[in-house]
Amino acid sequence: MTDLLLRGGVVITMDPARRVLPDGAVAIKDGRIQAVGPRAEVEAAHPDAAQVIEARGRAILPGLIDGHAHAGHGLVKTLGNNDSAAWTEACRVIYTLASPPSFWRAEAKLAAFERLRFGVTTGVSLLGGGDSIGRVDDIAFTDAHAQATEAVGIRSILVLGPTRPPFPRPYVGPDGVERPVSFEQQLDVITAGVETWHDKGRVKVATLMPVYREAKHDPAKVKEIERQGHLVREAGRSRGAAFHQDGHRQGSIEMADRMFGLLGPDAWLSHCTELTEADIETLVRTGASVVHNPSAIAAVRGYCPAPRMMEAGITVMIGSDATAPDRSGDMFRHMFQCIRLHQRHYRDETVLPPGKALEMVTIDAARGLGLGHEIGSLEPGKLADVITVDLSAPHMVPANMPVARVVYFANGHDVVDVVVGGDVLMRNRTCPQLDATEIATAAWRETDAMLDRAKLRHLAVEDPGWGLVRR
Template identity: 75%
Template sequence: MADLLITGGTVITMDPARRVIADGAVAVAGGKILAVGPRADVEAAHPAGERIDASGKAVLPGLIDGHAHAGHGLVKTMGSGDSEAWSEACRVIYTLASPPSFWRAEAALAGLECLKFGVTTSVMLLGGGDSIGRVDDPAHGDAHVEGIGAIGIRRIMVLGPTRPPFPRPYRGLDGTVREVSFEQQAETIGTLVERHHGKGRVTCATLMPVYREATHDPAKVREIEAQGRVIRDIGKRFGTLFHQDGHRGGSIELADRMFGLLGPGAWLSHCTDLTETDIDTLVRTGTSVVHNPSAIAAVRGHCPAIAMMERGVTVMIGSDGTAPDRSTDMFRHMFQAMRYHQRAARDETLLPPGKALEMVTIDAARGLGMADRIGSLETGKEADIITVDLSAPHMLPANMPVHRVVYFASGGDVRDVVVGGEVLMRDRLVPHVDEAAIAEAAGRETARMLAEAGLSDMVDEDPGWGRTRRRG
């Protein structure tokens, strides 16, 4: 007998045959998929006590966001689009004005956003990337795990040191500012990985800053080599993946040739304006890429995702969210990816909707080393399942379901979410979560953070009325 039966919907399996079953069903038992097939067959073979009526809906594997940032959920409205000022504000906030309560409240808010958008697995760097991670004390990572744990989705928490030079100033738990060395950051990273990796729905990954220098200071190279060994040793000890944020032309080849950081257990974000040697390196090492088509980096440079995929590189999509101009709505980022590459090549045939959907499901699972567990609706896999309403006016007429899901749906069309067989959202309601309390905590922590950081003026809105260019 099944624990849960999702029945009557159009099941878009993302299995190796890419089956689309018009009147299908998915049976779940013990947190895993028991059967996928035509409704009549699955219902007859697997009666269940709990059911979700998916009539008029698409049934899909849960979506995967391959790259995003913890902390951003409470700072995303700041700066009126001035990315440099916003990045500097993040540096100040994440090192000097974000106690554990900030990270707990932000994780709950951002996790709830992901859940309601149908994102069942999300990669989150603990901080703003490779130079402002919150790794001075384990309490902040602990608070992040507590916040996301209350929501129930899967989380890959990425932990890495700040960029040299060291030490770096952080405001500690007692309110005083102290200088934190690389060794102290590495100890925090190791503690958090040991404490949380593989526990419940949380896994961890390690990170090193991207080295991009055109000329090489031997002393600096030796320092980075030594630090890289420490961080990779932590990952090897606990069996984590490895991530880097912000690669661009030439830096991928350097990461492999100078530091030996790449391989099948690594994935790299942004990857803009790559050289042929960079792409050759990705192919040779089996390293995966997360493409962030809605990010500012994709405006400043071009990510050759099509060329990489045609060479056999696994490329997933990430939101790089949240941020002043983007959420973690993966439907939005799929569409952005399609138009991004079509416009760059002046070729509307590029990146068809089926491939875009693969990049947030089975390809993303493959890139994160999880394709044997999630990313498709197949017997034996973890039951991470969402439904998407196909009946709203913008989703009609009722044909071509894959086309409609990718081109016309948004995160708000997600109706039901199941993670590991547990129904976390049913018809947009999340019964185990007090959404008002999450919003209240987020508002309280945002106000406190703005005051403590002295950045309240950054929420003075300037929409740019009557101008064709933003100031500054």
Template identity: 65%
Template sequence: MSAPPATADILLRGGTVITVDPARRVIADGAVAIAADRILAVGPRADIEAAYTARQVIDTTHHAILPGLIDGHAHAGHGLVKTLHGGDSAAWSEACRVIYTTASTPEFWHAEARLAALERLMFGVTTGVSLLGGGDSILRTDDLAHGIAHCRGVTEIGIRDIVAVGPTRPPHPRVYASWEGGVRHEYPVSFERQLETIEALIETCHGRGRIGVATLMPVYAEAEHDPVAVALIARQGRLVRDLGRKHGLIFHQDGHHSGSLDMADRMFGLLGPDATMSHSTDLTDADIEAAARHGASIVHNPSAIASVRGYCPVPRLLDRGVNVMLGSDGTAPDRSTDMFRHMFQCMRLHQRQHRDERLMPPGKLLEMVTIDAARGLNIAHEVGSLEAGKKADIITVDLRKPHLYPLNMPVWRVVCFANGQDVDTVIVDGRILMRARAVAHVDTNEILDAAQAETGLMLDRAGLRAALAEPPTLWGKARH
């Protein structure tokens, strides 16, 4: 007599399961069983249904079932400053400096975190890296309240978030401001105070729920600094790296290019298997060898302005054995966190660069937003593929749409034809956060309205209302 079926909490059945497991199985008419926060089993529907009953059964016929997507590089704060200055990168960067040092409040960071996390959730992104600021390495690390507000906002939405925090560039102190009672109060912030704020955020938020913290240092180019500055940067880098290692955190940098990876290794000792280095355009031979030698991961952002100004040699990095993941660099100034869009952009970017349509096949692209990204973030033992024992971070893509038919070659369909709006169901830690594109546990209209209101307050504090005017060069010409 056969054993009676075991009980699962959730059973997804009837869809095409794209596992991204070690065998890279694609299972037509498959099923996934979930108990609590873990995957119990993945396999053909008939086998799983014979082995398990479930308290909740979700019919995923005409859906693809995938691991939750991972965004390896984005910016907290950017969600409320989309399109500022209409394509003027220098003005945009200066606006970020003003906003992230003197015109943002904890309420701003909370509203932006909820908006950005909701966007990610509805695009099927279940894990993302979020730098607490941006522009030219301007992070809100003067006071713990801002980071806590960000973490609280993401927690309300329920996805996983790795908050990257670090110091600003020298010279220090840097002027920050708070707005108690609507009155601006300026104060100088030293490197030491920033380091204290970073450690306080780690101790307060890291490992709490689905929140993690990463440490960060600005990227430096060798020709820009004299020996005294290099010695100061090296000292600061060691302190940040030691702090991260003390707490078992990954390390992140934003904006590598043209020899800076080699410099980070040779002069500062920043590379390692826990390091994720973003953008990484126009790399030298020494850069590539340094990444390969230390097992560092590269975060490629194919839709970013950095990929217009330079080229990240992804095929060469992969051939050298370097782990490469994708990032959105979102959500601003002009791009979203739709990882389907970035997968396709990645494919075309490298095919065009090398005049070779065989480059960057869909399976590799999907790996770069699932298992490869999980590997780079040191969480591949928990997420990134659909395997028994891993966390139940799962999405389904509704294929019953004209642009996704006919239903053949499902990996190609998902990567080349789907977009974030096709995501139907999102499960994180075994909890259904979105079903049939409805997010029931939060008030989406309230989140949108709060984001709009906080943006207006920020623009008034920063004096940037005019920066949202449509530029007169928007129409009629090839260049603005």
């Protein structure tokens, strides 16, 4: 018997033929898609579904994929009133000295719940952020994040990587005691995280190395950086885990390959602004993928040549770089911003049509993360990660040209139903297995305690910049 049937909606399959079925259906059994096709045809073949979602007036499409975001950021939103230097320093203090496991647990549950309600069924989360400040001093923090995400039920790719030198770096551990932590200790925690969580349930793990640039480090330390990179890479690669780097720009991709040998088809790199010809050639040659973050501050400071990379055959996905300092995990928002960013760059409204933008958060993202055989499209045999999007709201009517409607007009609050691995996690905007008030209360409590521990409460005093053209 079929476990679940979604029927009557406009099915945007994202399959190789990119079929759009005006009155379609999707049948699901044992967590995987059984059939996708016209409603009458699928209903006839699967007449006795245990559960049915009536999707008339909605689009049915694959769950969205967020290719780059940061764990921890959900509880540091807006700190510093858009002062990037103050915010980055706050992240350093918070993520190393003022965030017990309960902080990471509350933040992970909040961020995963946000993703779920926005139709993001798979999301990448770096355990920490700012400028490569990883929370990798004790596996208790990895466990707290992974357990909380598992409780929400979406898929997560948890990225673990060491901080930048100098080592040792001071951390306050889960016992509340400050101690110095060496690179070797961080590597042990990263390795334990991969062994404990990679491919267990709906959590995968990837490893990470900070991005280095020749102008910004002592050449005498190159060998040590290379040694660390190889150890981190091997900790993941030997266990089937992928590799990620955050913040490439202007020659650093070519350098990561030439000096450190870090790239390959299992790697994806974020931001990638102001790239050189050698950077693009390196991406083509190594098969590495790119995650473009059009709403991030990096996209203000430099241009990511996403259209050019895609024309060169490089897989490019979209990441939110969320949920802080000033953006959410709403991938509809980031799709539209991506389109306008590149149309403005080229002064050409034909750049990045809506179909390509939707590919960048579904099938292209799945391919870039090495998961194209499992998720990213509605095809028989793939994991049943499916969402429905309301096409009947005023801003979506008339609901002709459904792909354009979903990309140009929808937002995360238009997501009605979310299915992950055949499990209905949200139905009619309700998540019965989760207590929204409890999640929000825990987030408030941990944020409040963190501000006191970090002595950063002054950064949470709002200054909107009334009357100012420039702050």
